[in-house]
Amino acid sequence: MRCKPSTNTKLTLFIVLLLVIDQAVKFTVKLNMELYQSIPVFGNWFIIHFIENPGAAFGMQLGGTWGKLLLSLIRIAAIVLIAWYLHRLVKKAAPTGVLVGGALILAGAIGNMIDSAFYGLIFSESTPYAAATLFPEGGGYAPFLHGKVVDMLYFPIINSTWPDWMPLIGGREFTFFSPVFNIADSYITVAVFYIILFQRKFFLK
Structure with a gap:
């Protein structure tokens, strides 16, 4: 008789799949595109534009080497906390939607943590003139936990x-949506909106 996979096993496999997708896209970009290179996908509305973010989501960061280290440690602590809470939700038999949302958030956090922890060790520096190489002879571009x-x-x-009549910003150009992000960021954003819109009642209880 074949045993059905447990909820923990299903969530783990789901998270692993999400991480594989996230990292496959990042590896492809890192190894094949020059820094700041753009590739139009859907006219001027959707562009693959390669940048590296030394900080948190959407370019937010803490200054200096110690700031980067602190940010990485905060990420690790957040991952541990999210994983613990997700395990607790599984034990409480939370609805599937809640568990999937939690798995998306955890996968997004781990995906960006992998970049921060290991990319500096395994990749050469990306520049506007050349794509990076994997496992360069002289070593990577940054120490552990200091990757981009x-x-x-x-x-x-x-x-x-902006219309001229608007104070302070009148006449200035603007772009919507201007942040450049990655698939891991998307996991987190989609999960948060999904939980707020469709799973509020569970958390209000």
Whole structure:
């Protein structure tokens, strides 16, 4: 008689699949694109634009070497906390939607942590003139926990100018949506919106 996979096993396999997708895209970009290179995918609305983010999501960061280390340690602590809470939700037999949302958030956090922890060790520096190489002879571009997160998804759907009558920003150009992000960021964003919109009742209880 064949045993059905447990909920923990299913969630683990789901998280591993999400991580494989995230890392496969990042490796492809890192090894084949020059820094700041852009590849239009859907006109000017969807562009693969390669940048590296030394900080948190959407370019937020803490300054200096110690700031980067602190940010990495905060990421690790957050991953441990999310994993513990997700395990607790499994024990409480939480709805499938809640568990999937939690798995997406955990996968997103781990995906970016992998970049921060290991990319500096295994990749050479990406430059505007050359793509990076994997396992370079002289070693990587940064020590453990000091790597940069690879971002590439850019959706400049609207490019316009603020009306002149608006104070402070009138006449300035603006782009919506301007941040460049990655698949791991998408996991977190989608999960948070999904939980807020469809799983509020569970957490309110």
